[in-house]
Amino acid sequence: MNIQITGLHNVFYNNARAVKMPFFNKVSADTISFTGNIYHYEDDDESLFKGCTAKRMECFEDIKPENLSLIHITNYFPNNGEILSLKEASKHSDGAGQCRSTIHFSLNQSVERDNTQIDWASMKYAVIMPFEKTLPENEPEKIGGGKYGDFFFIDKVKLPEGSKIVKYNKNIQQGKFRISEAKDENGTLLKGIELIETSNKDICASAERVSKKMGYSTFDDIIYDTPQLKADAKKLKAFMNAGDFSNLTPDNEDFYDFLELSGRVNMQKYEAIEQLERAWETFCSDINCCNLEQGFNNPWTKSDLLIHFIGNVLVNSNDNSWFYKKDDETVDFRDLILRQIAEIKEMLPEDKKLGFDIQKLGQIVIKSDTPAQAIKVIEAELGIIPIEIPDNGAADDDAYRYFNMTIAANSAQDVNDFMGL
Numbered sequence: 001m002n003i004q005i006t007g008l009h010n011v012f013y014n015n016a017r018a019v020k021m022p023f024f025n026k027v028s029a030d031t032i033s034f035t036g037n038i039y040h041y042e043d044d045d046e047s048l049f050k051g052c053t054a055k056r057m058e059c060f061e062d063i064k065p066e067n068l069s070l071i072h073i074t075n076y077f078p079n080n081g082e083i084l085s086l087k088e089a090s091k092h093s094d095g096a097g098q099c100r101s102t103i104h105f106s107l108n109q110s111v112e113r114d115n116t117q118i119d120w121a122s123m124k125y126a127v128i129m130p131f132e133k134t135l136p137e138n139e140p141e142k143i144g145g146g147k148y149g150d151f152f153f154i155d156k157v158k159l160p161e162g163s164k165i166v167k168y169n170k171n172i173q174q175g176k177f178r179i180s181e182a183k184d185e186n187g188t189l190l191k192g193i194e195l196i197e198t199s200n201k202d203i204c205a206s207a208e209r210v211s212k213k214m215g216y217s218t219f220d221d222i223i224y225d226t227p228q229l230k231a232d233a234k235k236l237k238a239f240m241n242a243g244d245f246s247n248l249t250p251d252n253e254d255f256y257d258f259l260e261l262s263g264r265v266n267m268q269k270y271e272a273i274e275q276l277e278r279a280w281e282t283f284c285s286d287i288n289c290c291n292l293e294q295g296f297n298n299p300w301t302k303s304d305l306l307i308h309f310i311g312n313v314l315v316n317s318n319d320n321s322w323f324y325k326k327d328d329e330t331v332d333f334r335d336l337i338l339r340q341i342a343e344i345k346e347m348l349p350e351d352k353k354l355g356f357d358i359q360k361l362g363q364i365v366i367k368s369d370t371p372a373q374a375i376k377v378i379e380a381e382l383g384i385i386p387i388e389i390p391d392n393g394a395a396d397d398d399a400y401r402y403f404n405m406t407i408a409a410n411s412a413q414d415v416n417d418f419m420g421l
Contacts, residue, residue, distance in 0.1 A: 039180030041173075044198065044209060049179075052215045057108075057222055060279035063148075065287060068131035069216045070105040070151065071207050073120045078165065081190045083127060083157045087355055087384060099307040099384040101355020102144060102152040102300050107131070108211055109218045110204035111149070126166040126207030128214065133160035135287065141353040144300055145289030148219060148280060154300065154355055161192025164214065166206050169197040177210075223272040224265075232265050290349060299347035303354045306340050306361075310378065311386025313337075314371040322371060337365050356382045 042049065055067045072083055079089070086100035111120050134157065135143065142154040165182050172178050182195040200206045208218070224230045239258070248255045284291035294301050313333045317324050322334040341362045348354060360382065368374035379385055 039178055041176045041178055042213075044175050044177055044200070044206075045213075047213065048215055049213050052213065054217075055215045056217045057219075060222060060275050062222075063276075063279050063283045065132040065135060067216065068107050069211045069214060070107065070127075070129045070131050070134055071110055071211060072103065072105045072127040072129075072157075073111055073123050073125070073204060073207065074127065075124045077125055077185070078127060078159055078190075080184050081159050081193065083159070085155050085355070088156055091383070094379075096379045096383045096385050099304045099355070099386065101154055101304055103154075103157055104146075104150055104152045105129075107148045107151055107219075108216045109149075109220065110208045121202045121204045123203050124168065126203050126210070127159065127163065128166065128207060128211050129157075129159055129163040130214075133162055134158075136160075140288065141351055143287075143289050144352065145284055145291060147291070147293060148276070150294055152294075152300070154353060159190070159193055162214075163193045164196050164210050165193065166196045166198065166203060166210055168199070168201055168203060168206075170199055172197050172199040174199055219276065223269055223276070225272075229265065229268055232261055233269075236261055236265050288351070290352065297347070299344045300354060302340070302347070303344050303356070303358055306337065306344065307356075307378065307384055307386050309340070309386075310337060310365070310371065310374060314375060317371060320370045320372050333371070334365055338362055341365075356384055 048054065057063060057067050074083070076084075076089060083103055085103050087097045089097070091097035110126070137158045137160045138153060142156075144152040144154055146152045169178070176198075178197040180195050180197075182190045182193040184190055196206075196210055198206045212218075220230075220233070224233045248258055281291055292298055296302055296305075313322070314320060317333060322332065324331045324333065341358055344354075344358055361378065364377045364381065365374055368377060375386055
């Protein structure tokens with residue numbers, strides 16, 4: 001947008017007080033000065049932001065850093081130009097924080113809202129960063145990896161120039177983005193980073209739109225590579241999101257149309273995902289990051305859960321002991337923990353780091369006479385706080401499942417039966 005004097009807004013701010021300028025009453029609103037911070041408006045459409053160029057992925061071989069954006073949905077504004085992990089963001093005055101060391105992003109598309117119980121769309125902010133510029137801003141050993149739908153870093157991620165922070169603002173005109181220079185919590189400008197405000201409450205949809213306006217295409221653009229398949233996929237997604245399957249019975253003509261539609265879309269997607277996985281493996285090798293899912297076979301996830309496991313030894317052991325005894329069987333929690341540490345160290349690539357020194361964790365466990373003593377030293381020396389597994393035995397809780405699996409693997413019984421939980 002070419003900003004000209006005739007495009008100035010008719011309201012200027014002086015000492016936070018609005019002064020009407022009659023001369024400009026009929027002039028279109030493009031730019032305004034708000035206590036020294038200039039902002040302008042752009043349409044929420046398919047056109048690119050000024051200065052951005054298309055970075056289209058026509059095929060899976062185009063998956064390269066320069067063609068990717070990192071999208072992070074959150075309720076927390078970046079701290080001094082950095083996105084912090086929960087471990088860093090939750091630190092108390094004594095320097096200890098909750099053990100969650102990874103920071104997660106989706107690539108080019110917003111996080112899949114139907115694969116999680118978290119209501120991502122209603123969160124406050126989306127941070128969109130050029131992948132190519134983010135890599136050199138962060139230590140290589142803290143670039144974890146993951147998948148295209150869940151790429152993670154360790155501890156903190158610095159926003160490079162060219163990043164955008166998207167924020168909901170009900171006062172923005174529908175169909176418009178208000179763009180200004182972003183500021184940190186102290187009011188200091190974040191160099192080269194823009195704040196984009198929108199009245200669209202769906203922050204995920206807005207983030208994906210901003211990513212496209214920055215020039216990035218989506219993986220779906222490759223997977224559904226024809227207009228017909230794109231239309232079919234959109235139709236299928238709308239039907240599935242509606243959730244009304246009452247008319248899908250064998251005596252209804254729509255039933256067979258739906259089967260044909262879903263079969264056509266799913267077959268194309270299955271074949272494309274296979275190609276995508278092969279291309280992603282090459283991409284991860286090229287940038288030296290890990291190609292793995294989150295879960296119990298991921299050393300970062302497993303190490304964080306191990307800290308919570310230690311926190312629950314105190315709850316479930318006999319009289320603050322490293323042992324739990326029931327009838328003729330005994331579980332040696334200390335031994336279990338040390339074996340888990342050995343497994344995690346074996347999983348971790350040599351040139352990558354966890355969110356804490358796991359070798360030191362092993363030393364703390366060995367030297368501590370009781371679980372309670374170990375927990376105090378972990379908080380003091382590693383700066384992390386174990387959390388307790390919900391005492392309602394929530395089977396969906398990752399820490400609880402990890403605790404359960406670890407005990408079961410070493411006692412030949414399910415933890416619920418063995419420990420009476």
